[in-house]
Amino acid sequence: MPARCLVILLDGLGDRSFPGLGNQTPLQAARTPNLDDLAAKGINGLFHGGRPGQALSSENAHFTLFGYCQTEFPGRGVFEALGAGINLEPEDVAVLTHLDGVVRDGDRLIVNAHRPRIEPNQAADLFGAVAEFETDEVSVDLHPCGGPDGIIVLRGELSPDVTDTDPSEVGQAIIEPEVFRNAAHPRRARRTAAALKRYLTWAHRILDEHPVNEDRRRQGLPALNFLSTHRAGQLRPVTPFLERWGLRALTISSGLVYEGLGRYLGMDTWAVTDGPDPGRDLAQRIGLAADRLKDYDFIHVHTKAPDQAAHTKDPRTKLAVIEELDQGLGRVLPDLLADPETLVVVTSDHSTPSGSDLIHSGEPVPLAMVGQGVRVDQVNRFDEISAAAGALGLLRGDEFMLLVLNHLDRAQLVGLRQAPQPTPHRPRKRRPFRIEES
Numbered sequence: 001m002p003a004r005c006l007v008i009l010l011d012g013l014g015d016r017s018f019p020g021l022g023n024q025t026p027l028q029a030a031r032t033p034n035l036d037d038l039a040a041k042g043i044n045g046l047f048h049g050g051r052p053g054q055a056l057s058s059e060n061a062h063f064t065l066f067g068y069c070q071t072e073f074p075g076r077g078v079f080e081a082l083g084a085g086i087n088l089e090p091e092d093v094a095v096l097t098h099l100d101g102v103v104r105d106g107d108r109l110i111v112n113a114h115r116p117r118i119e120p121n122q123a124a125d126l127f128g129a130v131a132e133f134e135t136d137e138v139s140v141d142l143h144p145c146g147g148p149d150g151i152i153v154l155r156g157e158l159s160p161d162v163t164d165t166d167p168s169e170v171g172q173a174i175i176e177p178e179v180f181r182n183a184a185h186p187r188r189a190r191r192t193a194a195a196l197k198r199y200l201t202w203a204h205r206i207l208d209e210h211p212v213n214e215d216r217r218r219q220g221l222p223a224l225n226f227l228s229t230h231r232a233g234q235l236r237p238v239t240p241f242l243e244r245w246g247l248r249a250l251t252i253s254s255g256l257v258y259e260g261l262g263r264y265l266g267m268d269t270w271a272v273t274d275g276p277d278p279g280r281d282l283a284q285r286i287g288l289a290a291d292r293l294k295d296y297d298f299i300h301v302h303t304k305a306p307d308q309a310a311h312t313k314d315p316r317t318k319l320a321v322i323e324e325l326d327q328g329l330g331r332v333l334p335d336l337l338a339d340p341e342t343l344v345v346v347t348s349d350h351s352t353p354s355g356s357d358l359i360h361s362g363e364p365v366p367l368a369m370v371g372q373g374v375r376v377d378q379v380n381r382f383d384e385i386s387a388a389a390g391a392l393g394l395l396r397g398d399e400f401m402l403l404v405l406n407h408l409d410r411a412q413l414v415g416l417r418q419a420p421q422p423t424p425h426r427p428r429k430r431r432p433f434r435i436e437e438s
């Protein structure tokens, strides 16, 4: 039986059909002999982290893939802050931000440049000018994270239950920070929204008159004069991955959000960087994982490449990236598949449509699982349509982790009560019965 699971996660892999590709998805149209070989050797199905039709973000989809409920979700701001090495206190609120260009329309601010590329020295100057701010009750720190992106950390008695200000579209108005109707702590949420409004207003005035933006205007470029915010988060108690699933875990990935999610769940994390060849990157990451297989029970190897290719809105770009990834897999898969102790899974977190205004879309993604004892179905292609004919059917949410436990022979029989807190895995420790001497 396999002793450990390696999950190869191809981010945003799922897509829609395109007439230019013979009404196929980029994954269907791509030449992927190595992924197809994997599909032919194991069991196949579809996966959706929530409910089909729901367009999940990477952080929400990964959170459920790792077997956690959306009701436990702390907000992406937390993951990115932890990934960036920011020391969050329990009542801090971390909000994602990026530089946008805005123009006035009466008292509204209309986005005319959304998260554009920016020279590193310009970003440093602009972020540096608005790095710190204080109100009577709240202090604000801005942490640059590369390019136009940053993280705003608000300190005080606060709540993350406030709306985004980022409309995520050019031509739309910046959104007022508002309190959620179901906010758990309305007073704290009002305090947070008010502090954010004051900070963003102050920062807008400073950025608008900044010499970097004067220069940009002279060059005919939009001034980057607003910090749009989104996905506020706050730490909350969470059961570590080891405790919940009984598995020692490692994540190998290149984005702050994945590293931060790993840290949040108590996984070991290995940050890698993206090079020009995603196939080579993926092969290297799987090579790193292969070297550490003895130290872990669950290793997540991530590539963002298909998602990024889909955001170019060109299905052929995505098709080409998928073929590069398949070639990378070809260098490392034979050894992995020959190892009887490793359960190999290839899947994705969500679909990212190459031909839509949607950021992500709600179709499920293919999943193939190969390992000793795993049933072998009749699917021999790895794509969204072929996978639907697989023996797994549609897996949702934490069903994926339950299936992993099952194939590692670690699933606890439902009904046994060997610990005060029932777990889906066989308990690592049971409290021994002790004889009481009378």
Ligand SMILES: [Zn+2]
Pocket (backbone or CB within 6 Å): 011, 012, 057, 058, 059, 307, 349, 350
């Ligand atoms: Zn994703």
